[in-house]
Amino acid sequence: MTxxxxxxxxxxxxxxxxxVRQARTAAAVFTQCTQEDVDxxxxxxxxxxxxxxxxxxxxxxxxxKLGVLEDKVIKNMVATEFVYNxxxxxxxxxxxxxxxxxxxxxxxxxxxxIFSLTPITNPTSTVLFKCIMAIxxxxxxxxxxxxxxxxxxxxxxxxxxxxxxxxxxxxGVFTCLESHSLQDNDYLMHHKDVRLIDATGxxxxxxxxxxxxxxxxxxxxxxxxxxxxKTADLNMAVVDIIISKTFDNGTICASEQTVxxxxxxxxxVLKKFxxxxxxxxxxKETELLAxxxxxxxxxxxxxxxxxxxxxxxARFVGLSVKPKTKLLIAPIQGVGRAYPLSxxxxxxxxxxxxxxxxxxxxxxxxxxNHAGGLGHTAVIFSRNDxxxxxxSEVINxxxxxxxxxxxxxxxGAVYNDLVPTFSFGCGTGxxxxxxxxxxxxxxxxxxxxxxxxxxxxxxRVPNQIYFNMNAVENLRQFPSRSTIIITSPFLEQxxxxxxxxxxxxxQTPVHVMVIPxxxxxxxxVMHGVETLNFYKADQIIALxxxxxxxxxxxxxxxxxxxxxxxxxxxxxxxxxxxxxVQYPTEKTNRAQLIAISTTSGTGSEVTPFAVLMDKERGxxxxxxxxxxxxxxxxxxxxxxxxxxKGLTADTxxxxxxxxxxxxxxxxxxxxxxxxxxxxxxxxxxxxxxxxEHPHDEEARSMMHNAACIAALAFSNASVGVNHALAxxxxxxxxxxxxxxxxxxxxxxxxxxxxxxxKFMPSPYQQAYVAHKKYATIADLLGLGGHTIExxxxxxxxxxxxxxxxxxxxxxxxxxxxxxxxxxxxxPDLAKIAxxxxxxxxxxxxxxxxxxVELFWSAYRGRGVTKVAxxxxxxxxxxxxx
Amino acid sequence: xxxxxxxxxIDGERVAGALQEVREKLDxxxxxxxxxxxxxxxxxxxxxxxxxxxAGSADGKAVKVVLxxxxxxxxxxxxxxxxxxxxxxLT
Ligand SMILES: NC(=O)c1ccc[n+]([C@@H]2O[C@H](COP(=O)([O-])OP(=O)(O)OC[C@H]3O[C@@H](n4cnc5c(N)ncnc54)[C@H](O)[C@@H]3O)[C@@H](O)[C@H]2O)c1
Ligand SMILES: [Fe+2]
Numbered sequence: 001m002t003x004x005x006x007x008x009x010x011x012x013x014x015x016x017x018x019x020v021r022q023a024r025t026a027a028a029v030f031t032q033c034t035q036e037d038v039d040x041x042x043x044x045x046x047x048x049x050x051x052x053x054x055x056x057x058x059x060x061x062x063x064x065k066l067g068v069l070e071d072k073v074i075k076n077m078v079a080t081e082f083v084y085n086x087x088x089x090x091x092x093x094x095x096x097x098x099x100x101x102x103x104x105x106x107x108x109x110x111x112x113x114i115f116s117l118t119p120i121t122n123p124t125s126t127v128l129f130k131c132i133m134a135i136x137x138x139x140x141x142x143x144x145x146x147x148x149x150x151x152x153x154x155x156x157x158x159x160x161x162x163x164x165x166x167x168x169x170x171x172g173v174f175t176c177l178e179s180h181s182l183q184d185n186d187y188l189m190h191h192k193d194v195r196l197i198d199a200t201g202x203x204x205x206x207x208x209x210x211x212x213x214x215x216x217x218x219x220x221x222x223x224x225x226x227x228x229x230k231t232a233d234l235n236m237a238v239v240d241i242i243i244s245k246t247f248d249n250g251t252i253c254a255s256e257q258t259v260x261x262x263x264x265x266x267x268x269v270l271k272k273f274x275x276x277x278x279x280x281x282x283x284k285e286t287e288l289l290a291x292x293x294x295x296x297x298x299x300x301x302x303x304x305x306x307x308x309x310x311x312x313x314a315r316f317v318g319l320s321v322k323p324k325t326k327l328l329i330a331p332i333q334g335v336g337r338a339y340p341l342s343x344x345x346x347x348x349x350x351x352x353x354x355x356x357x358x359x360x361x362x363x364x365x366x367x368x369n370h371a372g373g374l375g376h377t378a379v380i381f382s383r384n385d386x387x388x389x390x391x392s393e394v395i396n397x398x399x400x401x402x403x404x405x406x407x408x409x410x411x412g413a414v415y416n417d418l419v420p421t422f423s424f425g426c427g428t429g430x431x432x433x434x435x436x437x438x439x440x441x442x443x444x445x446x447x448x449x450x451x452x453x454x455x456x457x458x459x460r461v462p463n464q465i466y467f468n469m470n471a472v473e474n475l476r477q478f479p480s481r482s483t484i485i486i487t488s489p490f491l492e493q494x495x496x497x498x499x500x501x502x503x504x505x506x507q508t509p510v511h512v513m514v515i516p517x518x519x520x521x522x523x524x525v526m527h528g529v530e531t532l533n534f535y536k537a538d539q540i541i542a543l544x545x546x547x548x549x550x551x552x553x554x555x556x557x558x559x560x561x562x563x564x565x566x567x568x569x570x571x572x573x574x575x576x577x578x579x580x581v582q583y584p585t586e587k588t589n590r591a592q593l594i595a596i597s598t599t600s601g602t603g604s605e606v607t608p609f610a611v612l613m614d615k616e617r618g619x620x621x622x623x624x625x626x627x628x629x630x631x632x633x634x635x636x637x638x639x640x641x642x643x644x645k646g647l648t649a650d651t652x653x654x655x656x657x658x659x660x661x662x663x664x665x666x667x668x669x670x671x672x673x674x675x676x677x678x679x680x681x682x683x684x685x686x687x688x689x690x691x692e693h694p695h696d697e698e699a700r701s702m703m704h705n706a707a708c709i710a711a712l713a714f715s716n717a718s719v720g721v722n723h724a725l726a727x728x729x730x731x732x733x734x735x736x737x738x739x740x741x742x743x744x745x746x747x748x749x750x751x752x753x754x755x756x757x758k759f760m761p762s763p764y765q766q767a768y769v770a771h772k773k774y775a776t777i778a779d780l781l782g783l784g785g786h787t788i789e790x791x792x793x794x795x796x797x798x799x800x801x802x803x804x805x806x807x808x809x810x811x812x813x814x815x816x817x818x819x820x821x822x823x824x825x826x827p828d829l830a831k832i833a834x835x836x837x838x839x840x841x842x843x844x845x846x847x848x849x850x851x852v853e854l855f856w857s858a859y860r861g862r863g864v865t866k867v868a869x870x871x872x873x874x875x876x877x878x879x880x881x
Numbered sequence: 882x883x884x885x886x887x888x889x890x891i892d893g894e895r896v897a898g899a900l901q902e903v904r905e906k907l908d909x910x911x912x913x914x915x916x917x918x919x920x921x922x923x924x925x926x927x928x929x930x931x932x933x934x935x936a937g938s939a940d941g942k943a944v945k946v947v948l949x950x951x952x953x954x955x956x957x958x959x960x961x962x963x964x965x966x967x968x969x970x971l972t
Contacts, residue, residue: 025926028961032923032954112961171926 008183016187022172023113023140024193029170030138031110035093041135041167042084048163049080049128049156056124056159059152064120066307071248075125075422082413082420083132087440092137096446105449110138112195114443115188117209119201121251121307121346122422123149124156126200129422131160135169137443142194143176144185146201154178182208189214198438200423210431217442218432219423222253222376223344224406225368227361227391228269230262232381236403238272240381241350244405246326250347251307254377254399254410254424257344258332258351258368260361266354270329278327278350279310285319286330286341292317293349294340301345310348335367344372358387362394369395374429379406398425398435412437455763459671459716460626462606467635467705469697472596474634475503480539480592483510484532486552487543488517491598494642500543500596511535519613519620519737520551522566528555529562532591542595542630543639545651546602546737549595550610553628557610560587566612570621574840583625595630598639600690600703601651601738603658603711605633613731619832620731629715635708637701645691648703649806650738652687655679655707656802657741661720662713663777664752664770665841666762672717673773677780679710684781684798688805720842721833722748725854728832732825733817742808746796747857749774753792756844770843800862811861822859829855886913888949893920900931907938912945915971919950929962936967947971 008016049056057072091097097106114134118126123145134141145153154176161174177184185205189197189212197216199209206218228237245256261269274280281289293305293313305313310328314321321328332351335342341351355361369378378397382388392400399418401409412418423438434442466474483504487497492514501510513531515524532540532555542552557564561584573579595605604610608626643651659679662672682702689699722744730740753771775791778784783798785791800810809815812822830851833839839846846854887910891899903916924932939946949971951959959965 022926025929025962028958029924029926029929031957031961 006183008187012184013187016184016191019142019175019177020113020188020191020193023142023175026170026172027110027112027138027140030140030173033093033138033168035091037168038093038136038138039088041164041169042087042132044167045132045135045160045163046080046084048159049132050077052156052159053077053080056128056152056156059155060123060149063152064123064149064307066120067248067251068246068309072125075122075248076128078411078414078420079125079129079422080132083129086413086420087132087136090136090440092440092444096444103451103453105451107447107449108137109445109447111443111445112139113193114139114141114196114198115191115194116141116143117185117197117199117201117205118143118145118149118153120146120149121253122200122248123153126422127153127156128160130198131157131164131174133440133443135164135173136440139443140170140173141175141198142188143174144180144188145176147180150180196443198423206431216433217423217425217438219425219438220253220430220432221344221372222257222424222426222430223368223371223373224254224257224377224379224397225365225373225395226256226259226379226406227365227382227387228259228261228265229358229361229380229382229384229387230264231383231387232265232403233383234265234269234272237381238269238276240403240405242273242276242278242327244407244409245350246310246348247405247407249307249309250345250349250407252407252411253344253346254401255346255407256350256379257373258335258342258353258364260353260355260364260368262358262361263354263356266352270352273327273329276326277322277324278329279314279319279321279325281319281328281330283331285317286332288319289313289317289328289330289349290340293345293347294343296340299337299340299343301343301347305349306346308347313347313349335364335371342368342371362391365391366394369397373397375426375432375435376424376430377401377406377410379404379409396427396429398427399437410437453763457667457669457671457716457764459669460608460629461712461715462629462631462633464632465606465635465708466633467708468701469637471634471636472499472503472638474632475500475541475594476505478539478592478594478632479505480508482535482537483508483539483541484513484535484537485510485541485543486513486515486528486548486555488545488548489514490517491544491548496543496598496639496642499638500541509535511537515548515551517547519547519611520554521613521615525551525554525558525566525612528552529558532556532559533589536589537591540591540593542593542605543598545597545599546604546611546654549597549602549604549630550612552593552595553604553610553630554612554623556591556593557583557623557628559591560589562588566621566623569623569625570612572835572837576624583627585627592632593630594632594634596634596636596639597704597707599643599647599651600640600700600707601654603655603707603714605630605635606708606711607715609715611727611737618731620727622727622837624837633708635704637697637704640700640704641695641697643694645694645807648687648691648694649808650736650742651707652683652690652703652738653742653745653803653806653808654738655703655710656683656687656799657722657726657738657745658714658719659683659706659710660745660749660777661722661842662710662717664773664843665714665717665720666760666765666843667717667841668773669717669764672713675709675713676717677777679706679713680777681780682706682709684802687802691806718841719838720748720752721839721844721846721851721854723838724833724836724842724846725829725851725858727836727838728829729812729855729858731832732829733812733815735815739808742803742806743810743812743858743861744854745803746800747854749792749796749799751850751854752842752844754844757847757850758845760843760845765843768843812855812859813861817859819859822855826852826855886915888915888917890917890919891921893922896921896924897927897931900928900935904931904935904938907935907942907944910942910944913947914939914944915947915949917949918952918955921955922952924955924958929958929964932959932964933962933967936964940967945969
């Protein structure tokens with residue numbers, strides 16, 4: 001070893017640079033090898049390692065003067081044969097794993113140059129293991145063995161290297177520092193071309209590796225607690241502990257350090273240990289032992305004891321033990337500096353503790369775990385699954401070995417199916433990046449090829465929709481023991497309730513619940529739920545416009561699942577199917593909901609939405625879930641003949657807005673498009689007639705169907721930014737929903753048809769098509785135009801003409817709202833509109849300032865028809881209108 | 882070899898040797914030398930060293946070395962070995 005204090009000489013730097021360049025070149029060349037090439041190299045390496053297992057073990061013993069020859073041979077064989085058995089069929093080049101169901105493919109990318117520190121305790125086995133891993137993963141390694149194990153390690157590297165190169169590995173793939181200094185290590189750890197540090201060794205090496213600022217696999221020391229619980233097979237436990245703790249004279253860092261034994265079995269366990277060749281120290285001997293093998297200044301084990309035989313240690317200490325003593329057992333009464341033997345001891349000295357209860361045993365094991373063993377290994381012998389489970393929850397160890405030897409158990413593949421390794425990741429508890437048994441996958445960058453998935457879509461609607469004049473007669477098929485008709489005062493007054501009553505099966509017990517004529521509020525809903533409970537309703541008939549039907553949906557929800565928390569269910573979400581809150585599926589009561597719409601707009605009779613008025617906060621809350629959809633919808637035009645002109649216009653435009661928004665929605669599908677397009681066609685044709693000739697049955701009927709058909713579309717494709725704006729504005733200024741939509745509509749069409757400032761990410765759409773879809777709609781309506789821009793412009797104009805024909809105010813200013821008042825409201829309006837889930841399916845992602853612009857456009861009103869001829873210009877014009 | 886642009890085909894079976902020969906011919910050359918790699922499937926560390934040496938010699942002599950028909954796997958090797966920036970490439 002060179003002098004650690006002196007700086008690196010120029011020659012030394014040149015030497016180290018040469019090593020890195022050589023490794024870098026080898027790693028680069030290695031990337032050309034295929035899986036077959038690599039596998040052809042690995043096998044002879046493994047065979048060479050097996051053949052040399054004994055020689056290397058002998059060299060290690062001679063050089064390090066620690067451990068047991070026979071055990072080192074076994075370690076070398078595990079490092080080759082067992083590791084090979086694990087890696088041989090694994091793919092490590094190109095595609096290594098495929099997940100067809102998710103469209104993901106994992107592709108291997110080598111790391112490049114790895115700088116590897118190897119320990120004194122498992123010198124040659126660690127080198128063999130790392131060489132095999134490196135070749136399997138096409139990496140180059142520069143080894144820096146522990147200085148006291150340099151000769152045996154460099155010989156192991158040489159054997160692996162020559163075999164590898166002979167079978168096709170690139171020259172320079174392994175090198176070994178020819179002498180060792182901390183400066184060399186430091187230089188290489190910080191070298192820009194060293195991509196990973198794999199440090200197996202003591203805390204110093206691991207710390208240096210992690211401090212280098214490079215990705216590192218630093219795996220360090222442990223302090224394995226063992227809980228020997230009273231239900232365990234004691235004979236097995238005692239033998240396993242002896243096997244493990246004496247294996248290579250206790251040098252494996254996963255070996256047992258303190259055995260916590262239940263009081264009831266303590267004496268018999270110690271006797272069994274003694275019978276099998278352990279020496280049980282008395283108090284005085286324990287003290288002497290502690291003083292000799294543990295450094296009183298640092299509290300850590302004395303290096304001279306590491307890997308020595310029990311008899312050798314006894315000799316150092318001056319204990320008189322039988323000649324074949326395998327293990328020195330030292331009873332301790334606690335854990336920590338006051339009990340020096342409670343730390344890691346990589347030699348055959350085992351501390352034991354007598355625990356009065358499971359609770360005490362677990363706590364002492366935890367103390368040991370926290371006294372230098374966090375994240376490493378723990379062992380339990382027990383037949384009680386609950387205690388094993390508890391132990392695994394309490395103890396922080398990457399490997400929790402059950403009913404088997406700790407050291408060989410942790411190495412994997414002998415007593416269990418852990419991945420065979422010579423590097424135990426200790427997780428963050430041990431200052432490491434992994435708790436895994438380090439393996440080939442830690443020597444790879446795993447790239448994930450993520451193919452675009454064809455997103456699943458859906459089309460969900462109530463399974464019974466009855467439409468056309470007198471469709472209400474279908475009520476006859478629904479017997480009930482208690483039916484509640486929910487309606488509004490006016491509809492009851494004009495005899496609509498009577499029509500419903502007449503069409504129910506004879507003798508159906510009916511109660512009529514008249515709710516205030518306004519958008520539903522929580523207190524109205526809760527009062528309604530009380531009524532449903534009182535009458536033990538099994539059938540709810542909602543007879544009214546969107547407000548009544550929405551109220552009925554929410555009442556049904558709270559009636560069936562009283563635990564439903566409306567506030568929580570209204571929580572924001574991005575994707576209906578991934579949202580955080582789930583609607584309740586447990587039901588205390590059950591009632592069928594039949595919705596009979598009396599307006600031709602909302603389509604609430606088929607939708608999974610319900611809008612609730614939050615008076616306190618002056619906003620509307622949208623509940624959305626398919627469980628809200630009515631069970632039966634009746635679309636009978638006789639109930640809309642009484643609609644006054646204003647209501648016909650407002651609700652008709654709501655319907656048109658639904659269809660237009662669903663049509664360009666980012667959730668649109670061919671299923672929803674067909675409904676949206678048909679609804680738009682019906683509205684443009686029949687809404688003016690229904691408005692001007694309220695008694696025209698055909699027009700009323702077609703508009704009623706249009707509303708329902710549009711709702712089938714937006715129930716699945718959802719709406720867009722128009723509704724977000726209208727909800728915010730309508731709630732703030734008390735403007736009817738349809739009218740609020742109408743004020744925004746032409747501006748929103750122009751906005752959506754322009755090139756978005758921000759595209760809406762959507763797995764459902766391949767490209768931005770809103771402008772083209774508007775153009776298709778214009779074609780469908782026969783509006784003329786040659787280019788997409790012209791067609792969009794014509795659609796905006798046709799929409800404006802329709803609004804004019806329906807005498808709908810064409811600007812917010814026209815409603816008598818002053819500019820100052822509107823200006824004051826704008827920040828809130830924009831915020832509320834941005835929180836509204838409606839725009840999540842808008843084709844264009846609205847920026848908050850764009851929402852503000854849209855509000856102002858609607859305030860000023862007319863002017864959208866002057867849509868510019870290119871999309872880009874449209875955007876700027878919109879912003880300056 | 883003192884012409885403006887010379888095209889030389891590199892033998893895929895003996896890349897390092899071929900590059901070594903090119904390097905020897907560089908003396909007194911100027912302008913551009915195009916090495917056709919289209920029959921080279923893989924390179925080994927010797928070939929990389931030869932390329933590095935060639936780049937070094939060319940720098941000293943103001944000769945531009947252009948590699949033509951390098952497959953993407955070899956191109957990646959050159960990137961990883963930090964040699965790609967020392968050559969021009971032609972597809
Ligand atoms: N659930 C959904 O899918 C959905 C979709 C869009 C809108 N909405 C919501 O629906 C509500 C608006 O519903 P709406 O537009 O149907 O209005 P509405 O239900 O509020 O009814 C408006 C007025 O018209 C009266 N009316 C209803 N039918 C009548 C008839 N046939 N003749 C005469 N008067 C009649 C009502 O008594 C009421 O006074 C808003 O809360 C809106 O947010 C819900
Ligand atoms: Fe609506």
